[in-house]
Amino acid sequence: MGGLYHGKILLHWCDTCHAPVMADRCACGSETRAVPVTPPGDARPAFPDDISFINNLFLDRFGITLIPDGWIALINNVPDKDRMEEIVVGGAVVGAVRYLPETGRWDALPRPEAALIQRPEKRYVIVDDGAVPSIRDGASLLAPGFVSCDPDIVSGDEVFMLTRSGECAGVGRMKVDASEAATMERGQIVRSRKNIRSQFTPGPASWDEVVTANKDVLIRLESATRQFIAEHIGPYEHLPISISYSGGKDSLASLLVVMNTYKKLPILFIDTGMEFPSTYENVRQVTERYDLECIMVDSMGEFWREFEIQGPPAVDCRWCCKTAKLEPLRIFIEVTWNECVSFVGQRKYESASRARNPRVWRNAFVRNQICLAPIHSWTAMHVWLYIFREKAPYNDMYRHGVDRMGCYMCPASDMAILERIKQHVPDLWKEWEERMEAWRIKHDLPESWMAEGTWRVRNDRSQEEPESFARHDAQTGRGRRSGRSS
Ligand SMILES: [Zn+2]
Numbered sequence: 001m002g003g004l005y006h007g008k009i010l011l012h013w014c015d016t017c018h019a020p021v022m023a024d025r026c027a028c029g030s031e032t033r034a035v036p037v038t039p040p041g042d043a044r045p046a047f048p049d050d051i052s053f054i055n056n057l058f059l060d061r062f063g064i065t066l067i068p069d070g071w072i073a074l075i076n077n078v079p080d081k082d083r084m085e086e087i088v089v090g091g092a093v094v095g096a097v098r099y100l101p102e103t104g105r106w107d108a109l110p111r112p113e114a115a116l117i118q119r120p121e122k123r124y125v126i127v128d129d130g131a132v133p134s135i136r137d138g139a140s141l142l143a144p145g146f147v148s149c150d151p152d153i154v155s156g157d158e159v160f161m162l163t164r165s166g167e168c169a170g171v172g173r174m175k176v177d178a179s180e181a182a183t184m185e186r187g188q189i190v191r192s193r194k195n196i197r198s199q200f201t202p203g204p205a206s207w208d209e210v211v212t213a214n215k216d217v218l219i220r221l222e223s224a225t226r227q228f229i230a231e232h233i234g235p236y237e238h239l240p241i242s243i244s245y246s247g248g249k250d251s252l253a254s255l256l257v258v259m260n261t262y263k264k265l266p267i268l269f270i271d272t273g274m275e276f277p278s279t280y281e282n283v284r285q286v287t288e289r290y291d292l293e294c295i296m297v298d299s300m301g302e303f304w305r306e307f308e309i310q311g312p313p314a315v316d317c318r319w320c321c322k323t324a325k326l327e328p329l330r331i332f333i334e335v336t337w338n339e340c341v342s343f344v345g346q347r348k349y350e351s352a353s354r355a356r357n358p359r360v361w362r363n364a365f366v367r368n369q370i371c372l373a374p375i376h377s378w379t380a381m382h383v384w385l386y387i388f389r390e391k392a393p394y395n396d397m398y399r400h401g402v403d404r405m406g407c408y409m410c411p412a413s414d415m416a417i418l419e420r421i422k423q424h425v426p427d428l429w430k431e432w433e434e435r436m437e438a439w440r441i442k443h444d445l446p447e448s449w450m451a452e453g454t455w456r457v458r459n460d461r462s463q464e465e466p467e468s469f470a471r472h473d474a475q476t477g478r479g480r481r482s483g484r485s486s
Contacts, residue, residue: 004079006355007348009034009041010379011074013091018203019213020074020088022381027215035091036196037076042349043088044380045207046073047399054087057097061108062160063121066095070204074381077403083416089117092200099416101453106416108158109193113200115160115168124160125149125181125190127169135161135169141190146181153178159190171195211389218389221382225374226261232360233262236341236370242268242295243343244371245286247279247395248405250345252286253383254375256390258343259290266293268342272324273303274407276425278396285393299328303407304435311439314411314458324407326365333368341370349379400424408432411456418453 012032014021020043021032037043046054051073055065067073067089074088084098092113097106110120127135131145141161153159157174172192174181181189211218233241243258245251245267258265269283287294303324313320333340348355359376363369375383380403387394395405401420404413408421409432422429436450449455 004039004352006040006042006350006352007377007379009037009039011035011037011041011043011088011381013201014213015091015199015201015203017209017213018090018201018205019072019210020091020381021213022217022379022385023214026213027217028213033091033199035088035093036198037086037088037093038078040349041076042380043074043076043086044403045384046075046087047401049400050075053401054095054097057106057108058095058110058114061158062110062114062123064114064118066110066114066117068117068202068204070206071202072205072207072210075403083414090200090202092198093195094200099414099419101415104415104419110158110160110171111195111198112160112168112171113198115162116200116202119166120160120162122150123153123157123174124162125153125174126164127161129163132163132169135192138170138192138194140172140188140192141170143181143184143186143189146184146189149178149181151178153181155180158193161190161192207388211385214385217382218386221375221378221386222257222261224377225257228359228374229258229262229372232372233341236372239370240337240340241342242266242340244345245269245283245294246345246405247275247282248345249380249383249387249394249398250347250350250375252282252345252392252394253378253386254343254345254373255286255290256386256392257374260390264290264292265343266295268295268297270297270299270325270329272299272320272407273301274320274324274409276395276397276405276408276421277428279405282393282395289393297328297332299324302328307435307439311443312409312411312436312455314456317458318411320407320410322365326363330366330368333366337368339368339370341372344371344373345375346371346373347378347380347383348376397421397424413456415453 010022012021012024013035014026014030014032016030017026017028024032026032051067055067058064058066066087071089076086076088078084078086080098082099082101084096086093086096093111094114095110097108099106126147127141128145128147135141153174154177155174159172159174160168161170163169170192172190175188175191243255243265245255283294303320306319306323310319346354359373361371363371402417408425408428440449
């Protein structure tokens with residue numbers, strides 16, 4: 001399997017420092033080893049809410065905590081139907097959590113390495129020593145190899161397969177209930193889940209120590225940024241320069257690295273009216289802390305006006321970006337500067353299209369803005385380590401397992417993330433639900449439209465005009481706007 005790569009996976013682990021290192025040598029001098037995460041492999045730190053969520057889930061299912069106090073843990077998003085997050089502890093992938101949008105529940109998928117952290121007390125199957133070698137090779141557990149198991153296991157549960165002495169031979173999905181397994185003479189009891197094994201090295205570390213371990217990596221990022229800016233800013237230096245700031249981690253890192261390697265610049269923030277409260281707070285903190293000018297582009301309620309006409313935006317009909325962001329920005333630049341240049345926190349690891357994007361470009365909709373991407377080749381780990389080194393104030397939503405800033409109701413978000421957002425900004429979400437409910441009733445849509453999140457994809461092939469759609473859409477969008485403002 002090739003997997004989905006947007007760039008080389010740079011994540012390594014130093015077994016001396018118990019720290020992730022984004023290079024093959026740690027600042028301590030030790031050689032590091034690659035961590036076999038699933039591509040694209042843009043892992044990020046696990047924050048306190050991630051850690052307690054994961055630990056509670058594994059405690060509930062297996063009677064173990066996956067992330068010991070004081071250890072470093074990372075979260076790696078894996079392509080899945082909705083959301084799946086791999087968990088890295090001790091330099092190994094020790095498990096994953098997966099959101100099941102149909103039931104609104106999370107599934108915990110352990111890896112054999114998890115049993116090295118703590119011995120499972122629930123959902124384990126004891127296997128006969130004779131069956132161990134084949135299970136280790138990926139074979140399923142058949143009835144003759146079965147010894148005993150947790151009596152509460154039911155068919156479909158994820159289980160650990162342990163030897164009589166408590167070592168983990170493998171993991172998999174139970175095919176029968178515990179009561180049935182005890183009486184079976186043949187047939188499959190556990191279907192093995194094949195995983196790439198990874199080396200697990202136990203030990204604690206702090207994020208400050210991780211930053212130290214990556215000291216040289218961060219210095220190299222700065223010199224590369226200095227060089228990038230020196231090579232590309234020349235033709236545009238006469239234009240007004242700003243940092244595009246969204247309140248997200250990537251724009252924060254690009255602000256910091258530009259400030260440290262080039263100069264202090266004003267930040268350009270587009271208020272779509274759909275931001276998290278913590279985003280406004282973060283903009284305030286950052287401008288205050290670094291004494292920056294904040295240029296605010298107000299979209300003046302364009303989102304809700306367009307909502308009344310089009311209904312909610314969808315992944316395949318994202319009118320919102322253009323209406324609430326790009327068009328207000330284009331007009332602002334035209335009126336204020338005519339043309340400008342901005343540093344933008346875009347990264348190639350974010351998506352395949354961003355990986356193809358050049359590092360200097362003009363946005364297709366905002367032709368009067370030249371964009372430079374100083375952190376184009378950074379991974380999320382580089383971004384976070386740089387933010388941690390600078391002790392910069394970052395958006396509070398990251399602490400709550402939300403790893404994507406921007407409009408709070410973005411249709412491109414997974415159901416899992418929208419669920420977390422609902423929990424952390426209930427008032428905002430209530431307003432959204434009320435607006436959505438009004439639209440749903442007016443247009444006679446089924447209740448599942450909101451409840452199951454089907455509003456996020458229109459899939460409306462009847463209105464599709466493959467060749468001319470984009471242009472047509474852009475024209476009507478503009479026409480409507482100028483109609484209103486005249
Ligand atoms: Zn080290």
